[in-house]
Amino acid sequence: MSRVWKIGVAGLGTVGGGLLQFLAERPGFAPAGGQAVVTAVSARSRTRPRPVDISGLAWFDDPVALAVSPDIDIFVELIGGSDGPAKAAVEAALKAGKPVVTANKALIAEHGAALAVLAEAADVPLLFEAAVMGGTPAVKMLREAMVGDDVAGVAGILNGTCNFILSEMEQRGASFADVLAEAQRMGYAEADPTMDIGGFDAAHKVTIMAALAFGCAPNFAAAEIEGIDQVDLLDIRLARDLGYRIRLIASADRTPDGVAVRVHPSLVAQGHPLAETRGALNALFIEGTRIGRIFIQGPGAGAGPTAAAAADIADVMTGARRPVFQAPAVGLKPFVAVAPTRRVGKAYLRMLVKDQAGVIAAVSETLAECGVSIDSFMQKPVEDAGGVPIVLTTHAIAESVLTDAINRIEKLPAVLERPRLLRIARI
Amino acid sequence: MSRVWKIGVAGLGTVGGGLLQFLAERPGFAPAGGQAVVTAVSARSRTRPRPVDISGLAWFDDPVALAVSPDIDIFVELIGGSDGPAKAAVEAALKAGKPVVTANKALIAEHGAALAVLAEAADVPLLFEAAVMGGTPAVKMLREAMVGDDVAGVAGILNGTCNFILSEMEQRGASFADVLAEAQRMGYAEADPTMDIGGFDAAHKVTIMAALAFGCAPNFAAAEIEGIDQVDLLDIRLARDLGYRIRLIASADRTPDGVAVRVHPSLVAQGHPLAETRGALNALFIEGTRIGRIFIQGPGAGAGPTAAAAADIADVMTGARRPVFQAPAVGLKPFVAVAPTRRVGKAYLRMLVKDQAGVIAAVSETLAECGVSIDSFMQKPVEDAGGVPIVLTTHAIAESVLTDAINRIEKLPAVLERPRLLRIARI
Numbered sequence: 001m002s003r004v005w006k007i008g009v010a011g012l013g014t015v016g017g018g019l020l021q022f023l024a025e026r027p028g029f030a031p032a033g034g035q036a037v038v039t040a041v042s043a044r045s046r047t048r049p050r051p052v053d054i055s056g057l058a059w060f061d062d063p064v065a066l067a068v069s070p071d072i073d074i075f076v077e078l079i080g081g082s083d084g085p086a087k088a089a090v091e092a093a094l095k096a097g098k099p100v101v102t103a104n105k106a107l108i109a110e111h112g113a114a115l116a117v118l119a120e121a122a123d124v125p126l127l128f129e130a131a132v133m134g135g136t137p138a139v140k141m142l143r144e145a146m147v148g149d150d151v152a153g154v155a156g157i158l159n160g161t162c163n164f165i166l167s168e169m170e171q172r173g174a175s176f177a178d179v180l181a182e183a184q185r186m187g188y189a190e191a192d193p194t195m196d197i198g199g200f201d202a203a204h205k206v207t208i209m210a211a212l213a214f215g216c217a218p219n220f221a222a223a224e225i226e227g228i229d230q231v232d233l234l235d236i237r238l239a240r241d242l243g244y245r246i247r248l249i250a251s252a253d254r255t256p257d258g259v260a261v262r263v264h265p266s267l268v269a270q271g272h273p274l275a276e277t278r279g280a281l282n283a284l285f286i287e288g289t290r291i292g293r294i295f296i297q298g299p300g301a302g303a304g305p306t307a308a309a310a311a312d313i314a315d316v317m318t319g320a321r322r323p324v325f326q327a328p329a330v331g332l333k334p335f336v337a338v339a340p341t342r343r344v345g346k347a348y349l350r351m352l353v354k355d356q357a358g359v360i361a362a363v364s365e366t367l368a369e370c371g372v373s374i375d376s377f378m379q380k381p382v383e384d385a386g387g388v389p390i391v392l393t394t395h396a397i398a399e400s401v402l403t404d405a406i407n408r409i410e411k412l413p414a415v416l417e418r419p420r421l422l423r424i425a426r427i
Numbered sequence: 428m429s430r431v432w433k434i435g436v437a438g439l440g441t442v443g444g445g446l447l448q449f450l451a452e453r454p455g456f457a458p459a460g461g462q463a464v465v466t467a468v469s470a471r472s473r474t475r476p477r478p479v480d481i482s483g484l485a486w487f488d489d490p491v492a493l494a495v496s497p498d499i500d501i502f503v504e505l506i507g508g509s510d511g512p513a514k515a516a517v518e519a520a521l522k523a524g525k526p527v528v529t530a531n532k533a534l535i536a537e538h539g540a541a542l543a544v545l546a547e548a549a550d551v552p553l554l555f556e557a558a559v560m561g562g563t564p565a566v567k568m569l570r571e572a573m574v575g576d577d578v579a580g581v582a583g584i585l586n587g588t589c590n591f592i593l594s595e596m597e598q599r600g601a602s603f604a605d606v607l608a609e610a611q612r613m614g615y616a617e618a619d620p621t622m623d624i625g626g627f628d629a630a631h632k633v634t635i636m637a638a639l640a641f642g643c644a645p646n647f648a649a650a651e652i653e654g655i656d657q658v659d660l661l662d663i664r665l666a667r668d669l670g671y672r673i674r675l676i677a678s679a680d681r682t683p684d685g686v687a688v689r690v691h692p693s694l695v696a697q698g699h700p701l702a703e704t705r706g707a708l709n710a711l712f713i714e715g716t717r718i719g720r721i722f723i724q725g726p727g728a729g730a731g732p733t734a735a736a737a738a739d740i741a742d743v744m745t746g747a748r749r750p751v752f753q754a755p756a757v758g759l760k761p762f763v764a765v766a767p768t769r770r771v772g773k774a775y776l777r778m779l780v781k782d783q784a785g786v787i788a789a790v791s792e793t794l795a796e797c798g799v800s801i802d803s804f805m806q807k808p809v810e811d812a813g814g815v816p817i818v819l820t821t822h823a824i825a826e827s828v829l830t831d832a833i834n835r836i837e838k839l840p841a842v843l844e845r846p847r848l849l850r851i852a853r854i
Contacts, residue, residue, distance in 0.1 A: 273703075310575030
């Protein structure tokens, strides 16, 4: 019970530095009866100031050399990036029979299936709780707790930066560009925010969740991804008038046709827990076919990933062996993506039209011809909108029908720009 | 990896029957690479109709004999009750070196410390996810995910029957007695509802959570328990006018003086996730000192406990070894209860007074003399209340001050009955 586990940490940014500090402050961090001690590190700069003195630790310029070092028992990868040194080091560690703990969502979403084969062949854990939802243990819930049920789907808010931006736009009436600039000044958004605001970060996370929930190989390439950079303040206001808030919803659903993994800015009814999830919070619904709906919510930023990585180290120390995803890696089902055109759902359509007679008639006639069944219709003058906004919500219809209608409405003479489509979340 | 685990199940009620059915329908239930097969059962009646044919399974009249049978690898206890055959069988199984899975909250809350010593001495798991929050994995979160943080406290709604009754009273304006009778007819409440409505069930659950969160020995006897049987529809209405809903809040807090475990009907601000937790749902906040607040919510009834027991069986099959609570059983800290009089918090006080001049002056003077600092004050005529209700909320004050004030107000000539005290939840 008193075994010492030597930990090698590659990447000493916020999470890595925090982990070193946590383990240094807790000589008694021994949840499974052993002791976890960081003995070796690797990072880009050896001399950068850090929260913990690393002069007593073995130093590796090359994370791959650290990963295979006979002097470590667990390799912790906190370098980041789906390829390059992170991938090389994790592969090397697994091939050398070392358990791996990582916070790298891109790596797992893009190469998780192959890495799971390596881990299971070597009979060592590959854990990545820190990759999603900060300290809220979504991975553990899907991988371990839901084995007594079948997951029908998951849906939630997985990117704190996007949720912060959407919440601020809504509360302050500020534009996307203004709030983004402020978030960057405050350190809530990266200098290059593409991964976050483009929806790619949320897509990485929900791709991993689909594999954990459904036992399919993660297939990031099959995810349907739309970010928040095209969300207009006008739509946030109009959605509010209709009783909704706009949130970047990431979802994974098991359907008879395959698995649908999607990230879209979506309308969520006010009062719904996801609509009321504000700021940098993350939140997730897990729908079990027998248990029903479980909801989890927690900070998407802060000390969470550090705590999650520490919990993963503790899990390694328990000696537990389970598949990396919901089924053994060699038996993962292929992830058959559902064609976007086959999606059926409710939608929000917003047009900008000229202020002239007969426009509503022309629009409604086109919608009727296309077979779009309308749930609500609103024309509302808005200052500085550059036209008169017409907004409508539909009953559940096929996405192909909607696309056809949008293409035809765009061509009407009184319509000023391509109608804006937002999905209404089904959750 | 293809090891067969022979499961013995004692108790074939809803959870036990459901578990047999689940495992029978899933020959592929092999999350950890093994196979779980029920081979032996014990129950009160051998001939009662069940969802699964048990004629092919070994039958034991005595659950203790099943628990020690050399033909089982895991003992699942679903008998219930803190003592008697459930306790005898679990003790026997652990002493015989069998891993134990149970849904028995009373057993773990009242005898968990001694059972943990037995389990850890035998180096076998003792798991009880099914004891709390149905299929929402609160035990796993506290035991496994929070090891990378320190839990400052937990607070939530842990009894679905009480939450159903309070929600119905609020929504339908019906009395406690009427809603309880209906809940019993519908099967939502037991024929003898004392464990639920008396707060004991919630207290068992939060006692277990305190041990998981703080690494103290579970000490049910130290819990402060108040049920919902004295919650008056009048208070639900007055609380609503003040912007609150009444919920049975179970909480465990780590304080400099010790651990405070409490169950009280409490006022929760409208819009707060616990106030919006309705019907038979369960919900819990976990406050990590570094991560921040995590919220989980899920059905408190239904197939959850069955799924949780199945997940526990899967956990046993992984070979994981960790302490039963947050620290090894021999090193659990004593659970030092905080004296109720030392509690400081905001409160709701409701009086019924005679409709005569000078009453408010007399009440406010007494409150001022006692040093009760008032936050809001409301006198409101209510039909059939048997007097005029005066309701006030206080700033945070010591419970001893409040008790003194209540004792003195009760003696005022114009006051018709002992003032009713409800806590305002701090969450």
